[in-house]
Amino acid sequence: MNAKVEETKPDTVTVTIDGREVAAPKGATIIQVADEQGIDIPRFCYHRKLSVPANCRMCLVDVEMNGRPAPKPLPACATAVGDGMTVSTQSERALKAQRGVMEFLLINHPLDCPICDQGGECELQDVSMGYGRSVSRFVERKRSVKDEDLGPLVATEMTRCIHCTRCVRFLDEIAGTSELGGMYRGEHMEIGTWVGHGVHSELSGNIIDLCPVGALTNKPFRFRARAWEMLSHPSVSPHDPVGANLNLHHVRGTIKRVVPRENESVNENWIADRDRFGYQGVYSEDRLARPMIKLDGQWRETDWETALEHTVSALKSVVSRHGGEALGALVSPSATTEEMYLLARLVRDLGSDSIDHRLRQADFRDDDHAPERPSLGRPIADFESVDAAFVVGGYPRWEVPLLNHRLRQASLRGGDVMFLNPRAHDWNFRPTLEHVVHPGAMVEAAAAVATALAESRGESLPQWVAAYGATVGDEHRRIADALANAGDAAVLTGGLVEGHPAGAELRALAAYVARTAGASFGVLTAGGNSAGGWLAGAVPHRQVGGGQGRGRDAGAMIREGMSGFITLGVEPEHDFWNGAAAERALGEAEFALALSPWATPRMKAWADVILPVASFGETAGTLVNAQGDWQTFAGVGRPVGEARPAWRLLRVLGNLLDLDGYDYQAPDEIHADLRGRVRGGEPDMLAWENDTLEPRSPSGLMRAGGVALYGTDALVRRGEALQRTSQARPASAVLAPATAAALGINEGETVEVRQGEATSRLTVTVDAAVPAETVWVDAGLQGSEALGPLMGEVTVTRV
Amino acid sequence: MSSEQLAEKYLTAHQREEIDHWLAKYPDDDKGRRSAVIPALHIAQEGNGGWLSRELIDAVAEYLGLPTTKVYEVATFYSMFDTSPVGRHKVNVCTNVSCMLRGGEELLAHIEERLGITVGETTADGRVTLKHEDECLAGCTGAPMMLVDEVYHTNLTPEKVDEILENLE
Numbered sequence: 030m031n032a033k034v035e036e037t038k039p040d041t042v043t044v045t046i047d048g049r050e051v052a053a054p055k056g057a058t059i060i061q062v063a064d065e066q067g068i069d070i071p072r073f074c075y076h077r078k079l080s081v082p083a084n085c086r087m088c089l090v091d092v093e094m095n096g097r098p099a100p101k102p103l104p105a106c107a108t109a110v111g112d113g114m115t116v117s118t119q120s121e122r123a124l125k126a127q128r129g130v131m132e133f134l135l136i137n138h139p140l141d142c143p144i145c146d147q148g149g150e151c152e153l154q155d156v157s158m159g160y161g162r163s164v165s166r167f168v169e170r171k172r173s174v175k176d177e178d179l180g181p182l183v184a185t186e187m188t189r190c191i192h193c194t195r196c197v198r199f200l201d202e203i204a205g206t207s208e209l210g211g212m213y214r215g216e217h218m219e220i221g222t223w224v225g226h227g228v229h230s231e232l233s234g235n236i237i238d239l240c241p242v243g244a245l246t247n248k249p250f251r252f253r254a255r256a257w258e259m260l261s262h263p264s265v266s267p268h269d270p271v272g273a274n275l276n277l278h279h280v281r282g283t284i285k286r287v288v289p290r291e292n293e294s295v296n297e298n299w300i301a302d303r304d305r306f307g308y309q310g311v312y313s314e315d316r317l318a319r320p321m322i323k324l325d326g327q328w329r330e331t332d333w334e335t336a337l338e339h340t341v342s343a344l345k346s347v348v349s350r351h352g353g354e355a356l357g358a359l360v361s362p363s364a365t366t367e368e369m370y371l372l373a374r375l376v377r378d379l380g381s382d383s384i385d386h387r388l389r390q391a392d393f394r395d396d397d398h399a400p401e402r403p404s405l406g407r408p409i410a411d412f413e414s415v416d417a418a419f420v421v422g423g424y425p426r427w428e429v430p431l432l433n434h435r436l437r438q439a440s441l442r443g444g445d446v447m448f449l450n451p452r453a454h455d456w457n458f459r460p461t462l463e464h465v466v467h468p469g470a471m472v473e474a475a476a477a478v479a480t481a482l483a484e485s486r487g488e489s490l491p492q493w494v495a496a497y498g499a500t501v502g503d504e505h506r507r508i509a510d511a512l513a514n515a516g517d518a519a520v521l522t523g524g525l526v527e528g529h530p531a532g533a534e535l536r537a538l539a540a541y542v543a544r545t546a547g548a549s550f551g552v553l554t555a556g557g558n559s560a561g562g563w564l565a566g567a568v569p570h571r572q573v574g575g576g577q578g579r580g581r582d583a584g585a586m587i588r589e590g591m592s593g594f595i596t597l598g599v600e601p602e603h604d605f606w607n608g609a610a611a612e613r614a615l616g617e618a619e620f621a622l623a624l625s626p627w628a629t630p631r632m633k634a635w636a637d638v639i640l641p642v643a644s645f646g647e648t649a650g651t652l653v654n655a656q657g658d659w660q661t662f663a664g665v666g667r668p669v670g671e672a673r674p675a676w677r678l679l680r681v682l683g684n685l686l687d688l689d690g691y692d693y694q695a696p697d698e699i700h701a702d703l704r705g706r707v708r709g710g711e712p713d714m715l716a717w718e719n720d721t722l723e724p725r726s727p728s729g730l731m732r733a734g735g736v737a738l739y740g741t742d743a744l745v746r747r748g749e750a751l752q753r754t755s756q757a758r759p760a761s762a763v764l765a766p767a768t769a770a771a772l773g774i775n776e777g778e779t780v781e782v783r784q785g786e787a788t789s790r791l792t793v794t795v796d797a798a799v800p801a802e803t804v805w806v807d808a809g810l811q812g813s814e815a816l817g818p819l820m821g822e823v824t825v826t827r828v
Numbered sequence: 829m830s831s832e833q834l835a836e837k838y839l840t841a842h843q844r845e846e847i848d849h850w851l852a853k854y855p856d857d858d859k860g861r862r863s864a865v866i867p868a869l870h871i872a873q874e875g876n877g878g879w880l881s882r883e884l885i886d887a888v889a890e891y892l893g894l895p896t897t898k899v900y901e902v903a904t905f906y907s908m909f910d911t912s913p914v915g916r917h918k919v920n921v922c923t924n925v926s927c928m929l930r931g932g933e934e935l936l937a938h939i940e941e942r943l944g945i946t947v948g949e950t951t952a953d954g955r956v957t958l959k960h961e962d963e964c965l966a967g968c969t970g971a972p973m974m975l976v977d978e979v980y981h982t983n984l985t986p987e988k989v990d991e992i993l994e995n996l997e
Contacts, residue, residue, distance in 0.1 A: 207895030212904045214962065223900040224882060 042112040046191055047119060057793035058089055059105035059116055070118050071127060071156045073134070073194040073241045075106035078297065081201055085105035085193050087156065089126040091117040100365070102126040112531070112671050120238060124160075131160040134191050135170050138242070145189065147243030149256035151189065158482045174219050180227045181753040182234055182302060184251050190220050196236035203299065204230035205437055205457030208500065217332070219243070229755050230457070231430045231738055234305040239287060247748040249287040251305060254278070261749035262665040263290055265652050266304035267363035267645060269743050271409060272654030273300045277308070277646050278784045282306050282667030284646050294410050295654065299429035302754075303745050305412070308645060310747030311666065317628040317641040318670025328633055333671065340638050341685045343620040344379070351619075355379015357591035359583060359611075361565055361594055361598035362386045362556025363742050364675070366651025366659070367699040370565035370573070371679040371691075372597055380687045382569050382580025385561035388605045389555050389808075389819060391735065392532035393582040400718045402563040405432070405655045406543075406551030407519060413438040417515035419443040419508055419548075421539045423523015424454045427738040427756075428553050429655075433457070445511040449474055451525060451733045452763075452805055452822075453798040461511065464504040467800045468820050469727040472531050475538040482545050494541060495719035509546075518548035524555060524735055528606055528819035529727040540718035550714040554655070556742065561653035562706050573704045580609035587614045595622040597675060598642070600743045602814035609787030610814045624675055627743060632691035633812075641672035645744050648674035649696045657711065661700065661751035690784070730768075732784060732804045732816070732823035740809015760812035762791040762825065763805035769795045773828055782806060783824045784817025838887035839872065846871045847891060861892045865902045868892060869909055879910040880919065907962040915950040915957040917996045920975040924964035938986045942993065952973040957997060 034289035041052045046059070046068055053062040061077070062572040063070050075087035089102035090390045093115040102123055103117070103529075117123055133158060142148045174187040188202045197209045208228045212219050222228075228236070237247050264287075266273040274290035275386075287308050289300040311337060320336030321328055331339075347356060358376045360369055364386070373384045387393075399617060405412075412418065412435035437458040440446040445461040450521075451468035476497035484492045484501070501503075512518045520543035526535045537553065544549035546737030554560070566573040569580030581589065589608045594615055601611035615621045616635035621635040626644035633639070646666040651659050664674060676696050693699050738756045739745050751757060762782050764774065774780060776795040781788055791812055804823050806813050834845065850867040854860035861919070868888045873880050880903055889899040903909045916963040923932040923941060940946050943956055967973040970982020974989070981992055 207897050210897035210901040212900060214905045222897065223904060224896075591955075 033584050041586045042110055042114070044110045044112075044114040044116060046116045053110050054348060055110075057110055059092070059108050059110055060104075061086050062110055063105060063116075063118065063545060068118060071160060072106060073152060073156075074194055074195060076198075076239060079105070079195060079198045080361060081106050081192055082198070085191065086130045087127065087134070089123060089130065091120040091123040095115075108122075119643050121387065127160050128162070131157055132162060132166070135161060135165065136167050138191060139171065139181065139188055141189075144185070145243035146184075146246040146251055147189075147240075151243060152241035163287045167787070170279055172216065177221045177225055178227065179222075179245075180229065180233070181750045182306060183237055184246045184248040185218060185244065186246070187221065187244055189242045191242055191366060192218055192220065193241055193243070195222070195239040195246060196220065199236055199764055200230060200233075203235070203434060206230040209236075210384065213701070225794060227333060227755075231301055231303075231426065231695075232299060234302045235299050239706070248285055249309060253801075254285045258283055262663060263335070263663040264646060264665065265557070265660045266300065266307070266777070267652060268301070268303050268307060268745055269431075269557055270403075270559060271295060271429055272557055272652050272658065272660050273304045273432045274660070275300065275304060277665045279646075279665055282665075284311060284538075284666045288466060294408060294656075295658065295757055296431050299434065303741065303748065303751060304369035306751050307748045308656070308746045309751075311644045312645060312669065312742040313747035313749070314628055315625065315627045315747075317626065317668050317672070320671070321628060321633075323633075323637050323640045324661060325799070326455065333673075334662050336638060336640060337681065337685060340622055340640070341682065343637065344593060344622070344682075344686065348379055351592040353579075354383070355592035356381040356383065356595070357581065357586040357593070358384040358567075358595045358597070359388060359599055360384065360386045360596070361560070361563055361604065361742065362388065362554065362559045363652075363744075364562075364598050365648065365696075366558060366565050366653055367650045367696045367704065368675045368679065369562050369567035369596060370699060370703045371676055371683070373573070373594065374568040374703075375679055375688070376595065376685055376687075377572065378683070379564070379686070382572070382578035383586055384567050384580060385583035385586065386556070386559060386567045387527075387613075388583050388599065389556075390527050390532065391530050391582065391818065391820065392534075394583055394722055395533035395536060395717060395719055396568070396582065396623065397564075398716050400714055400716045401575070401708060402560040402653070402657070402712050403552045403554045403655065404560065404657060404712050404714055405521070405553075405697070406714045408656050409435060409654075411763050412436055412519060415439045415444050415515070415517050415519045417447070417511045417517070417548075418517040418521065419447045419449070419478075419512055420521045420523055421449050421535055422451065422471060422525030422529060422551055423521060424450070424525070425521075425553065426454065426457060426737050427524060427735060428524045432553070433733035437612035445515070447511060449478070449508070451803065452800065462504060462507060464508065465798075465800055467728075468529070468731050468733040469729075471529065471725060472534050472538070473497055473726065474505065474536055475542070477501050477505040479509050479538050479542050479545070481506045482513060485509055485513045486545055488545060489719060490746050491541070493722070494538065497724065508813055509542075512542065512546035512548055515546070515548070516731055519544070519551065520548045520554060521551050522651060523553045525733070525820075527553075527555065528734075530727050530818070530820055536717040537719050537722060540715050544718060551655070552714070555736065557654070558652040560657065563652065564653060565703055573703065575708070587611045590614050590617055592619045594618045595624070596622070597624045598743060599623075599625070600632070600746075601635070601808050602631070603740065603746065604742070607818045607821075608808075609785065609817050611647075612815055625743075626669075626672060626680065626757065627747070640678060641670060642675040642678060643668040643672050647672070648676065650676065652702055656797050658813050659704070662784060663699075680791055727821070730802050730804065730823055730825070731820060732782070732806055732818070733820045734808050735808045737807040737809040740807065742811075757810070760789070760791055760806055760810035761794045763794045763796050763799050764825075765799045765801045766795055766797055767801050768799075768803065769793065772825060779828050780825050781828050782816065783826070784821060787815055787817045789816055791814065832885040835891035838884050839891060840875065842893065843871050843875055847888075851892070858894070861894055862898065864892060865894070865899055865905070868919070869903055873909060874955070876901060878914045878916075879912060882911075885911075886921050890951040907934050907959065910957075913950075916956050917977055918959050918975075919956055919993075920961055920965065921974050922965040922967065922971070922975075924961070924967065926964070926968035926971040927973060930971040935974070935984055935986065935989060939989060942990065956993070
């Protein structure tokens with residue numbers, strides 16, 4: 030039209046809020062602009078991460094447009110700002126409206142704040158202090174609502190509910206399970222399931238934080254402490270490679286609860302239930318308070334000095350009799366970077382490169398091709414906006430719930446999220462496709478996708494891919510086309526590749542697919558600190574800073590045995606690719622030292638010394654997540670009994686073994702030492718592509734399994750409330766209908782599952798989600814401990 | 829029960845066709861399918877003696893491809909859907925403002941006494957359910973009024989009511 034219009038920025042408008050003139054993006058709502066400016070508008074139903082229903086009416090404000098007042102106060106959450114708008118949040122009319130709404134909200138709200146867990150951190154309490162009347166004019170009867178049991182994590186007191194529907198919208202929009210709804214109407218409205226099916230989402234705990242009143246509260250935390258008694262300290266979740274940011278709330282060193290700490294680039298303001306409730310494992314009954322040593326086959330508690338002397342002489346004896354290289358170290362992928370670094374240094378200084386944290390990995394043939402550390406190949410938040418994602422062998426909903434949330438958002442925005450898996454999974458969104466094949470056929474299926482992609486890109490197929498002779502089917506072509514046509518695509522391999530006997534080939538093929546499609550490539554790893562493990566030298570073939578190592582990987586240490594073992598935070602029966610073999614190798618070693626917060630009967634069967642170390646929240650350290658963030662936290666909890674932080678213990682062991690350079694006084698000195706030796710930057714994930722691998726193609730009846738949602742690590746497995754959820758049922762053997770029929774086995778029968786010498790009696794579930802010739806048994810569950818390979822040969826017989 | 833099984837078990841082929849007829853009117857996405865919930869529940873309720881069992885609602889949800897809670901919300905919200913067994917006829921007496929001023933409450937008391945039941949109950953012979961009234965029934969010009977099944981009866985007197993009730997099968 031004219032130059033004047035062109036001069037004004039079309040995407041911003043100027044509004045005045047409480048006399049303050051601000052420029053705001055077009056389309057923003059009043060409440061967003063006010064929040065940005067630090068102007069407080071009371072609200073209950075509005076939450077910046079959820080849709081806007083405008084149903085609580087608490088945020089009513091006075092609005093004038095170009096001098097013309099709106100006929101009545103408008104909800105700030107649902108009113109877009111306009112150029113020349115004047116908003117008053119404190120005018121007489123706005124305040125009157127807010128007070129009126131407050132009075133209505135309190136009509137049915139009980140006056141039970143003294144016995145309510147939300148007391149002291151309650152949005153309703155706060156706002157009623159500001160806007161409520163001190164005396165109620167309501168003389169009629171208040172309504173009461175019957176409580177529903179939503180499960181072991183979320184406590185309900187639904188009479189307190191003010192129907193903001195944040196929980197309903199969270200489960201619809203973020204968790205994707207739609208387990209709660211607003212039932213009945215008007216005065217009879219109740220938030221609930223109507224049929225009592227409970228809330229089972231792996232993200233369910235977030236509705237506790239979202240609830241602005243005491244209707245939904247933290248069940249394990251119920252009546253344990255008051256908000257104002259607790260101190261809050263930042264921490265990081267160790268259960269998966271997102272590294273969700275947390276705040277630990279403690280009273281005099283005892284952790285009482287865990288809540289999310291906002292970090293947009295990592296976890297936003299959500300955390301998974303295992304991030305929130307895993308801390309219960311810190312205080313489990315089998316927590317070890319004092320060092321224990323085995324003398325003449327008898328376990329006895331002892332003091333630290335005796336235990337350390339005993340340990341040092343045993344280690345020295347192994348090294349002097351068998352050589353340093355006979356020593357191996359196995360460390361949990363959730364251990365801190367500082368712990369991994371010190372342990373790796375310790376075994377190397379004793380003459381061995383054999384240290385590994387990749388306990389559930391099956392195939393190590395591509396170690397020399399590996400980048401410096403595993404990565405997702407792009408920032409976590411970027412997965413929300415991909416046009417196409419292809420996950421090979423993964424169930425991110427259980428492996429990395431918060432990454433699954435990002436993929437779900439991508440899918441809801443119209444992105445193609447696709448999977449190649451050895452079983453169909455239960456998703457909380459609709460994947461574009463999940464191509465299910467027998468575990469042994471995964472490599473060929475990945476090669477078929479690679480072949481289809483090369484065709485559609487008009488590239489000639491490399492010899493090593495062509496060698497698979499893969500037949501391209503409809504699904505492979507659909508995956509390839511979606512990746513090829515996407516503006517922004519991502520390829521990932523998941524835990525089922527890590528545990529796959531031909532995992533290296535799958536990684537190579539996935540990397541080829543990513544490169545050919547112009548997509549990012551990333552790998553999902555077990556635990557919360559695999560990236561830190563790689564950087565700290567807790568891998569056998571690479572020392573800190575890139576030097577070549579010649580140690581044995583976790584698989585080889587277990588297969589071939591070592592004379593001496595040092596384990597840190599590990600339960601072999603659950604945490605290894607082959608739990609049975611791991612327990613055997615540890616038991617057969619001349620000396621096995623367990624650094625562990627807990628002592629179990631199984632551990633006492635293979636260990637010779639158990640030294641109690643600090644657990645989650647009790648030790649300072651750093652976890653490096655899958656996008657390469659070094660997330661450092663302090664020790665908050667007082668270690669139970671005489672347990673000590675593992676870094677301190679390793680430092681003392683170094684000194685007692687007469688090794689040089691173990692004089693660290695604090696973990697940040699270890700951190701600085703390591704950080705100075707590590708190369709930064711984004712690793713080249715496409716390096717996984719390599720043409721040196723002889724094809725392996727397992728076939729026949731195979732066991733396959735992922736790691737159960739609440740079986741990931743020793744801490745989660747002790748989370749008492751988590752272990753009572755529906756996802757923590759004892760292991761079962763899942764068979765396809767055809768396979769069950771061929772074996773003459775029916776649903777509900779008990780079978781003996783045998784892998785080599787390892788056996789377990791499990792109940793059979795018949796489910797068409799599993800392909801033929803496959804026995805699906807998840808790891809980390811009661812009943813699946815000490816079985817054989819996560820993926821490998823199996824026999825099943827009826828008992 | 830897995831997909832499609834509930835719908836096939838609890839909805840007849842004809843009912844599913846009728847629901848398809850409604851589905852065809854809306855876009856084929858989540859929002860569109862939600863638009864078909866009310867007509868689908870009416871179809872299911874009509875074929876089930878005037879009420880919706882949980883299984884039936886689950887079957888409708890499954891057939892429409894919606895989370896069950898979204899259909900429970902609708903089924904419990906609207907007073908025209910009943911989620912527990914009802915009599916052969918549903919009688920709903922208006923006692924909202926206009927009707928109240930014209931004797932609606934007295935009329936309701938009369939009916940309760942005559943049928944020997946209170947609001948929310950069904951006669952022992954399964955003939956009549958006296959329904960809870962959620963809101964004004966929108967027949968103010970003929971107050972007092974009542975709704976019997978889908979028929980409005982206006983300008984009522986106790987005599988007229990007796991006659992109407994007597995003629996119910």
